[in-house]
Amino acid sequence: MTRCGKQATRGPAPPAFLVLPLMLGACEGRQSALMPGGQDASQLFLIFMVMLGGAVVLWVALNGMFYYFTQVNRRHFALRHGNRIIIGAGVILPTVVVGALLAWGLSIMPSQRARGDGLVIRVNAEEWWWRVEYWPPGAEAPIASANEIRFPAGSRTELQLTASTYIHSLWIPSLGGKMDMIPGRQTVLTLHPDLEGFYRGQCAEFCGASHALMAFEAVVMAPSAFDTWLASQATPAAEPVTQDQMQGKSIFRREGCGACHTIRGTEFTGAVGPDLTHLASRASLAAGIMEVERDDLMTWIAHTREIKPQVAMPAYDWLSPEELAALAAYLESLE
Numbered sequence: 001m002t003r004c005g006k007q008a009t010r011g012p013a014p015p016a017f018l019v020l021p022l023m024l025g026a027c028e029g030r031q032s033a034l035m036p037g038g039q040d041a042s043q044l045f046l047i048f049m050v051m052l053g054g055a056v057v058l059w060v061a062l063n064g065m066f067y068y069f070t071q072v073n074r075r076h077f078a079l080r081h082g083n084r085i086i087i088g089a090g091v092i093l094p095t096v097v098v099g100a101l102l103a104w105g106l107s108i109m110p111s112q113r114a115r116g117d118g119l120v121i122r123v124n125a126e127e128w129w130w131r132v133e134y135w136p137p138g139a140e141a142p143i144a145s146a147n148e149i150r151f152p153a154g155s156r157t158e159l160q161l162t163a164s165t166y167i168h169s170l171w172i173p174s175l176g177g178k179m180d181m182i183p184g185r186q187t188v189l190t191l192h193p194d195l196e197g198f199y200r201g202q203c204a205e206f207c208g209a210s211h212a213l214m215a216f217e218a219v220v221m222a223p224s225a226f227d228t229w230l231a232s233q234a235t236p237a238a239e240p241v242t243q244d245q246m247q248g249k250s251i252f253r254r255e256g257c258g259a260c261h262t263i264r265g266t267e268f269t270g271a272v273g274p275d276l277t278h279l280a281s282r283a284s285l286a287a288g289i290m291e292v293e294r295d296d297l298m299t300w301i302a303h304t305r306e307i308k309p310q311v312a313m314p315a316y317d318w319l320s321p322e323e324l325a326a327l328a329a330y331l332e333s334l335e
């Protein structure tokens with residue numbers, strides 16, 4: 001038995017109202033539907049708060065009545081009084097309240113499903129990472145990225161969602177609701193972020209061994225900064241400069257990494273794994289679970305399947321620490 005379990009047997013559990021603030025502490029931060037950063041999430045947040053407020057009022061009223069009629073005023077009621085209470089509080093009140101909530105919810109649906117008015121981003125769910133393509137208006141070819149979705153603030157971006165093998169679900173709690181990603185068909189989610197910042201997205205549909213490790217960064221930028229960033233993403237990769245970086249590139253070539261990964265501007269054009277052209281400009285590595293820095297890159301390359309069970313990329317554990325460091329130096333230079 002765990003230490004936790006032993007402690008639990010010693011005395012009564014703490015009252016729920018003492019535990020609740022601790023649990024709510026987990027709702028803060030950049031992956032929280034309670035910290036909305038856009039129009040869609042704000043609407044959902046408002047619905048939640050109204051329903052929560054209503055639930056608290058009902059809970060207090062019901063328990064107040066229960067206490068009053070069992071402890072304070074224990075007289076018998078006539079049958080017609082009882083029937084009135086049942087019909088009023090058990091039939092009419094719920095019908096009105098739930099009906100009003102339904103009407104309100106339906107009135108919000110059109111704006112939750114509104115069409116995008118600018119950028120289109122295609123996201124394909126892979127095992128267990130996200131293939132991302134930006135299609136600015138009028139673009140003939142996409143700008144490829146992975147494991148990070150950037151949005152311009154103040155406009156409605158359309159996310160066209162697909163999946164390769166399993167059903168996944170894209171969810172950025174701070175920006176809006178979730179949408180399933182289904183092999184063989186396309187689903188659409190539009191989001192209108194307002195608040196610039198870094199948010200966290202997470203696959204919200206159990207999809208296999210590494211479901212919990214399938215996250216991503218969602219970055220909301222000022223429109224001008226976004227345009228600058230997107231233009232830089234369209235450029236070919238930086239050439240290696242230092243001895244380390246050059247050695248890293250030759251190891252990348254020697255180990256056949258280019259069979260799975262594309263680095264635009266080089267001979268590496270693989271399409272199986274994430275595009276690495278601007279890997280170092282991303283906020284995370286391995287789909288939201290590590291950082292793009294030397295130690296994490298070395299650890300990831302040498303231990304992929306220990307870190308992310310059943311991932312397609314083999315672990316390159318035969319590389320020496322020096323070779324791993326050189327490879328990491330090259331990847332770190334891909335800004």
Ligand code: CUA
Nearest residue numbers: 168203205207
């Ligand atoms: Cu992908 Cu869960």
